[in-house]
Amino acid sequence: MKILLVGDIVGKGGRRAACKLIPRLRTELGCCYCIANGENVAGGAGLTAKCVEELKSNGVDTITTGDHIWDQKDFVNDVKRYPYVLRPANFSLQQPGRGYGIYNIPIGGTICVINVIGRVFIGRSSDNPFDAVDRILDEMNHRTKIIFVDFHGEATSEKIAMGRHLDGRVTAVFGTHTHVPTADSRVFPGGTAFQCDLGMVGSRQSIIGRDINSVVASFKTGMPARFKVIDKDIELNGAVVEFDPTTGRAKHIERVYQTYDVA
Ligand SMILES: [Fe+2]
Numbered sequence: 638m639k640i641l642l643v644g645d646i647v648g649k650g651g652r653r654a655a656c657k658l659i660p661r662l663r664t665e666l667g668c669c670y671c672i673a674n675g676e677n678v679a680g681g682a683g684l685t686a687k688c689v690e691e692l693k694s695n696g697v698d699t700i701t702t703g704d705h706i707w708d709q710k711d712f713v714n715d716v717k718r719y720p721y722v723l724r725p726a727n728f729s730l731q732q733p734g735r736g737y738g739i740y741n742i743p744i745g746g747t748i749c750v751i752n753v754i755g756r757v758f759i760g761r762s763s764d765n766p767f768d769a770v771d772r773i774l775d776e777m778n779h780r781t782k783i784i785f786v787d788f789h790g791e792a793t794s795e796k797i798a799m800g801r802h803l804d805g806r807v808t809a810v811f812g813t814h815t816h817v818p819t820a821d822s823r824v825f826p827g828g829t830a831f832q833c834d835l836g837m838v839g840s841r842q843s844i845i846g847r848d849i850n851s852v853v854a855s856f857k858t859g860m861p862a863r864f865k866v867i868d869k870d871i872e873l874n875g876a877v878v879e880f881d882p883t884t885g886r887a888k889h890i891e892r893v894y895q896t897y898d899v900a
């Protein structure tokens with residue numbers, strides 16, 4: 638069985654490319670399920686109901702998020718309508734939304750998707766992600782063997798630590814947030830597939846999805862600036878995980894890269 642993972646989808650260009658490419662990739666690669674990170678899907682920051690529904694109707698089954706989850710204010714209420722949208726499980730329990738879900742896989746069986754956020758070099762205060770995942774795995778009590786974890790974080794060391802911590806207990810741990818894919822995809826000895834960061838669905842002529850000149854100028858001068866999202870010349874970054882559905886252990890993980898020029 639194979640599942641398609643897609644990194645942070647950035648803005649209109651990323652959304653259009655994802656909606657065009659994901660259905661095709663699912664068929665070509667033989668994937669029965671798709672998890673994508675949508676934290677930047679609405680104009681580069683946050684999510685809207687419309688964007689969520691557009692992704693869902695174009696082949697994304699579960700949408701994970703991260704530090705930008707609440708950037709669009711209406712989504713604080715709208716999130717309740719979408720059980721397939723996750724926010725980091727280690728955010729405060731006072732926050733709306735859910736941190737994990739168990740979903741039906743169209744060809745049979747169930748999958749558990751867990752979303753957590755790191756605490757190193759990432760702005761929000763959150764609870765310990767390691768404790769949060771352990772608690773969820775206890776709570777789930779082996780209801781399914783197919784378990785995918787989106788670790789939304791900045792520090793590679795923290796993400797690798799999570800991968801090693803969960804090795805042999807989940808099918809895959811994949812990183813999101815940096816918008817830059819890493820070349821470390823592998824299956825750990827216990828049978829957990831891992832990749833530090835999937836990368837983004839966003840412009841190749843950008844700095845993590847945003848206008849090059851204004852980001853460079855801001856680094857040079859130290860002045861705050863607005864960074865326009867670039868919607869052209871899109872690349873899609875993700876991975877495919879192949880696993881044994883009876884054991885939930887991964888056999889293979891491979892990066893996916895496609896380009897798409899949004900006209
Ligand atoms: Fe993020």
Ligand SMILES: [Fe+2]
Nearest residue numbers: 645676677814
């Ligand atoms: Fe992001």
